[in-house]
Amino acid sequence: MNLMFKKAWMMRWALNLWPPIFFSGIKIKHLSADYRSAQATLTMRPWNTNAMGAHFGGSLYAMTDPCYMLMLMAQLGKDYVVWDKSADIDYIKPGKGLVTADFLISEALLDDIIKNTANGDKYLPQLPVYVKDAQGDVVAKVNRTLYIRRKQNRRK
Template identity: 90%
Template structure:
């Protein structure tokens, strides 16, 4: 990860200015200094509302990207490759007003990743993400699959 993104406040600022998020009405409300938790919000605007008067599904999907990938890159460091591999979304009910997503990386997840990549194998954890409305009701569930692998030592000593 580039050195400018090693500080959470810099990453949060950069993501909040990044056009795909900014122009969709998506804002990183919180990113902890240790990259273990984040909260993202989406405010309803005329340009992110669908024909039925609810949040556009693409905006709901976009608000879950790329948080887990970037947070895990910060947690695992330069010895790991972390990519978003795939995701699918299940729309539960129409989302209106402000909707939020909470991201959390716990020690169990990190231990699981380290264990499953110790031999250089790729690991594809699936992380559920819940988009919730102001009442706490689930609006959509996004299943994000990440690609994680420990980098091979390219400069082995003889």
């Protein structure tokens, strides 16, 4: 990971200025200093609203990318390769107004990753992200699958 982004506030600042996030109405509102938790919001704008007056599905999907990948890169360090492999989205109800997605890296998840990659095996954890409206109702569930592997020269 780039040295500049070892500081979480710099990563949050850079992500919020990155054109795909900045121009879509997405904002990284929170990124903890230890990269263990984050929160992204999506503000409704004319250019991210669908024909039915709800959030465009692609914007809901985009607000969950690339948080988990970047958080895990920071947690695992340079000994690991971390990529977003795939994702799918289940639209639960129309999302309107401000919507929020929370991301959390638990100690159990890190232990699971370390255990499953110790011998150089790839590991494909699925991490759910729930996008919620201002009332706390789930509007979409995004299942993000990551590709994680210990770098060859770092394997046991």
